[in-house]
Amino acid sequence: MPMSTTTSLDRRRFLAVSAGTALAATGLSACAGSVSDGSSGSGSAGKTTLTVMTVQNEWDKAALKAAEEALGMNINVIISDATKLNAMLAAKNPPDVVRGFGATETAYFATRGLMTDLDPYFAKSSVLKPSGLDPVNDVWRFDGKKQGAGPRYGMAKDYSQDSMFWYRTDMFEAAKLDAPSATEAISCDEWLDLGKKLVKRRLGKVKVYGLNATGLGVFVQLMGMTASAGGSLFAEDLATVDFSSPEALKALRWYLDYARADIGPSVVNPNPDGWDGPTYGANRMAMSCNGYWFGGQINSDAKVAEVSRFAPAPQLGKRISPCFGATGFWIPRDAKNKDASWKFFEWYFGGKPAQDRAASGWGIPTLTSLRSKMPQTNAFQKQAFQVQEQELPHFSVLSFTPYAQQSALEGVLNKVLPGAVKGGTSAGKVADTLNSQMNKQLAQGKELVG
Template sequence: MPMPTTSLDRRRFLAVSAGAALGASALSACATSVNSGDASTSKTTLTVMSVDNEMDKKTIQAAEKALGVKITYVRFDQTKLNAMLAAKNPPDLVRGLGAVDTPYFAARELMENLDPYFAKSSVLTPSDLDPVNDVWRFDGHQQGAGPRYGMAKDYSQDQMFWYRTDLFDAAKIDHPSATEPLSYDEWLDLGKRLVKRRLGKVKVYGLSATALGNFSPLMGMTASAGGSLFAEDLASVDFSSPEALKALTWLIEYTKADIGPNLVNPNPDGWDWPAYQAGRMAMAGDGYWFGGAISGDPKAPEVSRFAPAPQFGATRISPSFGATGYWIPKSAKNKDAAWKFFEWYFAGQPAKDRASGGWGIPTLKSLRSQMPQGTAFQKQAFEVQQRELDHFKVLTFTPYVQLAALDATLNQTLPQMVKSGASAGKVADKLNSLMNDQITKGKQVLG
C-alpha cells in the first residue's frame, strides 16, 4: 500500500530534520536571507539553492540575461534547506539528488508536481527524457512511477569504474573487458593484486570502491545479487537477507583488505582524482562523470579506460546514485519563473555545454550525440557507456529518512565492528537495529 503523504507542519518537520537544532532564530535568519523581490526594478527575483561550482558568477549572469530575472544564490546546506522549507519560505529552485531525495520530500508534499509544466513545454518533452529522470518520480510507493518532481542535469551509472592501463601492465595483469562485467569477487581480487605498499602503508591504491558513499553502493550490490535492502513497504532495511549479507560481507572484506579508501582508512584527498591522476590508484569506482577530470589532464587519457559495473549475480543492473538536478518547492513564490530556468538550464545552451564536456550523460536523449568522441579515450568511454545504458535500473529509496542519516550510521558503526572482528552477521544485526529505529521514527512523523 502506498504510504500517506500528509504535509508536515513546522514543528513536526523540524522534529525529524537536521533543521531541528536551528531553533526560531535560525529560521528567521534563513527567511531573511532570501530576496523575494527587487524593489528597484520590475524583475522577478529567482532564488536558487545550489553549489558554487555549478551556480558560479558566469552561470548566474547567463541565466539573468537569458531569462530576464535577478538570481539570488544561496549555497546549498541541508540544515538550512530543511529550516527554510519548514518556515514555508524556501528557495524557488533547489539542487538535489533525485535518486535519494525524491521520496523523502515528495512524501511530505514539499515538492511541486511538474507534470503540468512538462505537458505544456515545447523543449522538455517526456518522450525526450532519459530514463534516469524517472528517479525524480514517486507515486507514494515506489520511484519510477507517479508525478515528476524534478529533473537531472546529467548523470552517471555510478558503479562503473575507470582503470589505469599502465598500472595493470606493470603488474602483468590483463585489462578488464569493455563488454563483459567482472564479478565483485573478481574486482576485489584485482584490487588486492594491484595494491602497492611500503613500510606497511598503502602507496598505490588497488581499488577505490566507495568514493560515492557506502549505503548507495550496498543498495546497488544487493540489487545485483537479486535482492533489495529495503522491504517492499520501504519501512525497514534487512542486511540479514542472503543478497544484502553478500553485499555487506564484500564491503567488510574490502575494508579489512585496506586496498583502497575505506571507512577505517579514508582518502585524505577527499575524492579519487588526485591519487588517480598521480598514478597512485589503479581502479576508480566512479561513473562516466570522472572522465571529465581525466580528459582535462595531458597524460591521464592515454592510460585510462572505462569498464562496466561489476555484478554479483545474473541480475545485471547499473544504477545511478545521484541523478543530480533541480526541483521546485511546493511553497516557492516564483514557480513559473523557476520553470523557465528549467527549460533554459536543461534544454538550452547550459545543457549542450554539459553534454559536450564529458562530465556526465545528458538527460535529454536528443543530446547524447553531443557526448565527446573526438579522441580514442573519449570514443572508448562513449562506446562502453552506450552499452551500459541498457542495464540502467531505478532503485527505490525510502521516504522515511534521508540518505545522510543512513550513511552516518554506517560510518559510525562499521569501523568499530570491523576493528573488533565482528562477523558480517553481527554487523548486519546492528545495522538493522539502528537504521530501522531511524526509519520507524520517520514513519511515525508521516503518520
C-alpha cells in the same frame, strides 16, 4: 551538504560542485553569484526575482549576468545548506528552485508534501518533452511507494551509472594483468581479486590503492550490490532495512572483505585526499569506482587520460547499473514564482547550459537529443563513450526510503563498521546491529511523516 567523515561523501560534495569546474571552459562555471537572504518577488525594473538554492560554483558573476539576461529576470543565489533549506521549507518561504540529488532525496521530500508536481509543466513544454527524457529522470518520480513511477518532481542536469569503474592500463600492464572487458561485466569477486593484485605497499602501508569500491557512498553501493544479488536492502514499504537477507549478507560480506584487505579507501582508512581525483591522477590508485562523470576529471590531464579506460559495473549476480546521484533541480510546493521557475528549468535543462554540459564530458545529458554532443575526440573519450552506450540498457531505478536521508544511514555505517572490520565480527552480527540501529531511525522518520 552536511560534513561527513567518509571519503565517499567527500566525493559526493565534489560531485555537487564538479559541474562548475566542467563548465569553466564553456564560460558557464564558477564562484558564487550574488548571495541572497532567500526573499523572492519583484526585483529591479519590475523584473521577477528568482531565488535559486545551489552550490557555490554554479555561476560566476559574468555567467550569472548572462543567465539573468537570457531569462529576463533577476537571480538571487542561496548557497546550498540543508539546515537553511529545512528552515525555509518549514516557514513556507522556500527558494523558488532547489538543487538536489534525485536518486536519494526525491522520496524524502515528496513524502512530506514539499515538492511541486511538475507533470502539468512537462505536458505543456515544447522544450522538455517527457518522450525526450532519459530514463534516469525517473528517479525524480515517486508515487508514494516507489521511485520510478508517479509524478515528476524534478529533473537531472546530467548523470552517471555510479557503480562503473575507471582503471589505469599502465598499472595493469606492470602487474601483468589482463584489462577488464569493455562489454562484459566482471564479478565483484574478480574485481576484489584484481584490487588485491594491484595494491602496492611499502613498510606495511598502502602506497598505491588497488581499488576504491565506493564512489558515492557505502550505503548506496551496498544497495546496488544487494539488488545485483537479486534482493533489496529496503523492505517493500521502504520503512525498514534488512541486512540479514541472503542477498544483503552477500553484499555486506563483500564490503567487509574489501575493507579488511586494506587495498583501498574504506570506513577504516579514508582517503586523505578526500576523493579519488587527485589520488588517481597522481598514480596512486589503479581502479576507481566512479561513473562516466569522472572522465571529465581524467581528461584534464592528457597523460592520465592516455592510460585510462572505462569498464562496466561489477556484479554480484544479475547485471544492473544504477545511478545514485542524478543531480538536478526541483521546485518547492510553496515556491512563489513557479512559472518563472519552469522558465528556468527550460533554459537550464534544455537550452545552451545543457548543450555545454553535454559537450564537457562531465556527465551523460538527460535529454536524449543531446547525447550526440558527448565528446568523442580522442581515443580516451571514444572508448568511454562506447562503454557507456553499452551500459545504458542495464540502468535500473532503485527506490530510496522516504523516512531517512542518506547522510543519516551513512552515519550508522560509519559508527558500526570500523569496529566490525578491525574486530573480525561476522557479517551476520554486523547485519543485526545495522538492522537495529537503522530501523530505529527509519521508524522515527516514519512517525514524523504520519
